[in-house]
Amino acid sequence: MKKSIIIALFLFGVFAQAQSKKWTLKECVVYALENNISVKQSELDLEVADVEKLLARGNFLPSLNIGSGVSENTGLSFNPVTNNAQTTTFLSASGNINVGYTLFDGLRNIRQLQRSDISKLASQYRLDKMKDDISLFVANGYLTVILNKANLEVLQSQNEVTKEQIERTEDLVEAGALPRGDLLEIRATDASEQQLIINAENNIQISLISLAQLLLIKDYENFDIEDEGYDVVDTGIADKSISEIIASAKESRSEIKIAEQNVELANVDLKIAKGANLPTLSAFFGYNTRFANTTSFAQQLDPDNPISTQQIGTVEGTGEAVVADFANTILTEVAADPFINQLYQNDGIGYGLQLNIPILNGFNVRGNVQRNKVNLERSKFQLEQAELDLESTVYQAYVDAKGSLKSYEAAKTALESQQLAYDYAKERYDVGLTNAFDFSQSKLRFDNAKIELNRAKYDYIFKLKVLELFFGIPATELKF
Structure with a gap:
């Protein structure tokens, strides 16, 4: 009995720990990279590239084929051994072994092997890009949850202040120091704040569900994240010049590497x-x-x-008969030789070389060459466009990061000002020098300043991390 109680308590503790688990951002990113469907599909593309490389290697090996057949013939048929027509029923069998090897095919087998290596590398770059994109989606969803939680904390803390003001105002109204309209105004403010709190709680739940869906986690009710310890962490990226960031992005980003490999693939296809x-x-x-x-x-x-002796002629002049002895033969039926004996009695060998020289093939080869030349030029343009797009994207991310930093600093300054205004309005309201409506408006502006600071803070964090990704920092090594 005692042992059962211990086991039950242990299982309850494990269950409670599982229920209270809070996911960190790094755990979310790692889990998404291991379970996301798009990542798995890109990994399958990598496996297909391995198959293509295996097939390309197989072009260097000889072909070996073994064949055999058994048949039974009735009626007039050709005997495969004697090649004579016979009207009978017989069983026949045949077997063959054929070996072929390509000595030269215009270097296409070598080009195919080169192409498989490039294709695998391009698939790996596409997988890396997919992982970067997924990591960015997870980080954005994670920070959205943190932002919603921070906004809820602001609303709840300010509502506590409102409730305190209700109690104090009730006392002042009963004492006749304040009109009853001030109490109604404060209660209306409390009702509005309660509504905002409910909306904030719903926003948290919705953002958690969105993040869980991105991670392919179905237990929405128990899914939660660690919302402590995340702040603005600048690794020095904000101090770097835009040209330095763009140069690093061109060297490290998968978009450019994929476009470069596509050019290489088009070039090899042209050679093939x-x-x-x-x-x-x-x-x-x-x-x-x-x-x-x-x-x-x-x-x-x-x-x-x-x-048998037979006359073959006469002697001229004498008329004497000329005779000769001949073998007297008869036609007899002979049974088939044993199976093993026939295998080596009836075997044959053939070998040689085969040369094919293309002369005229309806312009198929010529048209294919021209098509691949066009594809090569198109891939070069796509590489150039990818570089331009990356420059534009990085520049936009750089401007966004700088702008979000200014917005964040402005939000902090605005909060400080609203804090002073709110404190001043509260002091005046406490001594009866201002009414409840003016105080509630000051409090509303203060609440909005806090929420705006949260928004600006996490917006800056996200855009700063986007810039770090472009600079080449892996998603799993981003610091918050």
Whole structure:
């Protein structure tokens, strides 16, 4: 009984710990990279690239094929051993081994191997880009949850102040120091704040569900994140020049690497297409044998009368007959040779070289070459466009980060001013020098300043991290 209680308490503790687990940003990013469907699809593309490389390597190996067949013939058929037409029923079998090897094919096998290496590298870059994008989505969703939680804390803390003001105003109204309208104004403010709190709680839940869906976590009710310890952490990226960030982005970003590999792929495809203009030389070797169980007929000496004498002519002048001895043969039926004996008696070998020289093929090769030339030029333009797009994106991210920093600093200054205004309004309200409406308006501006500071803070954090990603810092190494 005691042992069962201990086990139950242990399981309850494990369950409670699982229920209260809060995910950090790094845990969310790592989990998303391991479970996100888009990442898994990109990983499958990488596996397909491995298959393409295996096939390209196989082009350097000889081909080996073994074939066999068994058939039964009834009626008039050709004997595969004697090649004679026979009207009978017989069983026949055949077997062959063929080996082929390409000695030269216009270097296309070498180009295919080069292409498979480039294709695998391009797939890896696409996977890296997908991981960067997913990490950015997770970070944005995570910071959205933190922002909503921070806004809820602001609303709840300010509502506590409002409730205190309600209690104090009730006392002053009962004492006749304040009109009853001030109490109604404060209560209206409390009702509005309660509504904002409910909306903020809903925003938190919605943002948590969105983040959980991005992570493919189905337990929405128990999913929560660690919302402590996240602040503005500048690793020095804000002090770097835009040209330095763009240069680093061109060296590290997957967008440029993918476009560069596409140019390489188009270049190799053009070489493969040109290789079709060259002759191909291949070697072959074949071995075959056959068997049939049908009987055959053979001429044999008559055992009873092996020699017969026949006249073959006469002597001119005397008329004497000229005779000769001939073998006296009879037609006899011979059984089929044993299976093993026929295999080596009826076998054959063939080998040689085959040369194919392309002369005229309906302009197929020429058209394919021209098509690949166009694709090469298109991929070069795409690389140039990718560089321009990256420059524009990085420059936009740089401007956004600078602008969000200014907005964040302005929000801090505005909060300080609203704090002073609120404190002043509170002091005046406490001594009865201002009414409840003016005080509630000052408090509302103070609340909005806090919320705006939260928004500006996390907006700056996110845009700062975007800039760090462009600079080449891995998503899992970003500091908050």
